[in-house]
Amino acid sequence: MTRRVSPILVILALLWLLVVAGLALLQPRVIALSTVTTVLQYSTILALVALGQALVILCGGAGIDISVGGMVSLAATAPLLFVKAGLPSLLIAPGCLLCGLALGIVNGLLVTRLRLLPLIATLATFYVYSGGAVALTAGAAQAGVPPLLLPWGRGAALGLPLPFLTLALPLFIATAVLLGWTSYGRWIYAMGFNERSARLVGIPVDRVRLIAYAASGMLAGCAALVSLAWLGSGRPNVGQDLELTSLTAAMLGGISILGGKGGVLGVLAAVLLLVTLQTGLLQLNVNSVWQVGIVGATLVLVLLIDNLALIWRTS
């Protein structure tokens, strides 16, 4: 937790203003309350996944979770397959969360018990999870979402979509409190900053890290649930590209890739910027493939500017 505002966040805010101003100029009718709802609706899934990604990276030890998209895809389809096999459809909501949690725990065990490098471990599970989601469903969207979920997934209150208001926002605030004001949070920063010292002072590093991966899985499960309630079906490709966008959001939000530095509210800001950018492009009828390109370019450029500014100042 740094009290100083990170330069990346300033760049982000400026970029966001630029995007909004550009939109207002090119498509004035876009500036409306309904756009806010749309942006937040699209943000919810990314926000949840990016929160998990941020936690994993914060824990340090080269922590990264490439498998987030795969976890979302599998957690969105596997419960529907179970329902198809005869389980009551009310179990879908807890099913998504449990499925995500289980997948996250697998990641955590691979990293903490087998001591695999996180990049490689989650790369392998990314294959298994995302490939599994596609293979189990033969690539087809799965029906069977209980209609009970839809009003929650598509509703809004005060212009804020319900999934964002009831799930993403509380989780972000809870995590911010957890990181800033509990010993568990201080442990995360300590072990991310210097793992050896953290071990020496008796922080249960492996357990905390396992919990972080499990949390990332659980959050991916939440994102899967949101996608079900919003889209009304379980799509095996719903998590596509989330590893890139969630990593981008975490980096742009000021999380250091080395761990131990950054806060989650910056990540939320970064998510909102990215989604505003994407929705804006959508309004201007720019093809969706461009969005991936713009996300990538934003990532590289903002980090370059940040680094060059640092080099400039120190030399």
Place this chain on the structure above:
Amino acid sequence: MRRFLSPFGGRESLLAAGCLASGLVFAYLSPYFATADNLFTVARNSNELLLIGLGMTLLLGVGGIDVSVGVAMGLAAIAVGRLLLAGAPPIVAALAGPIVGLALGFVTASVVVLGRIPAIVATLGLFGVYRAAIFLALGGSWLSGLPIGLTNILTANVLGAPLSLFVVAIAYLAVFVAMRFTPFGAHLLASGHSEAKARLFGVPVRRTLIAAYVVSGGLCGVAATFYVATYRNVEMTIGGSLALEAIAAVVLGGTAVTGGRLSLLGTILGVALLRLLQNGLLLVGVPSLWQTVVTGLLLLLVLGIETLGGSQLLGRVTSAFATRPARGAAR
């Protein structure tokens, strides 16, 4: 450190045994698997992965990584394809691949090394950018029906084997010689082992890193030429999963992701095992959708076995049947 010099370490034995075992199982299950025709197809389909894997071996060995290699190959392939369609002579088109590849490798190198952005983050960003660029360059349609001139050259018989085989072999040999007999090899492994220490010893770390990224880019370009020659079309999704496959193959081969240790033979065997499994499963009737799952499980299996100490046992068993390589002499 110079583990790649002793041809059969524990990991290589494990992979060779894996290739042999899966080969026997598939040959038993499918009468078509062990035919010369099929094995030739597997070899031909491995070319791009072998070349990109070679670059990835160097990158991981030096402590870097590049997840944009697949889409970089895609961009280079578009250049090759467009030139062929415009009626350029096949040789010119073939050279366009490596040239575009080298240029893209230089872009990656400047962002990672000069811009000081962590390699995994920077190349994920470039992955997005390149994919959008592929979309832009193709304009929403495929390049298809490319002239056959380039294909004829690369499949032309030289001493009883296709020319492409020789190109791959020369690439591996060149890297082997550079690693074994020039300072580059020592610099690369030292930088990968510990950047700070290598710098203290006077190793030109940045130059070594840049060289690794540029060489990897060039190899992607060569792979692009091969791709166009083999498939004679370029589709929108080209190279999307190739980088991850290459990382999987290289890690399977025993190259340390944290740098400082690499195995060229391991990469070859890793690619062979991946491609044999994919081909065999397809022939046995497993839908191709399961291929990525198998790749992931294989990666976990091999790394898990090694962590749990199984590979030492297996290495001991296999080396009992082989004449022990002069491991001590190589040092």
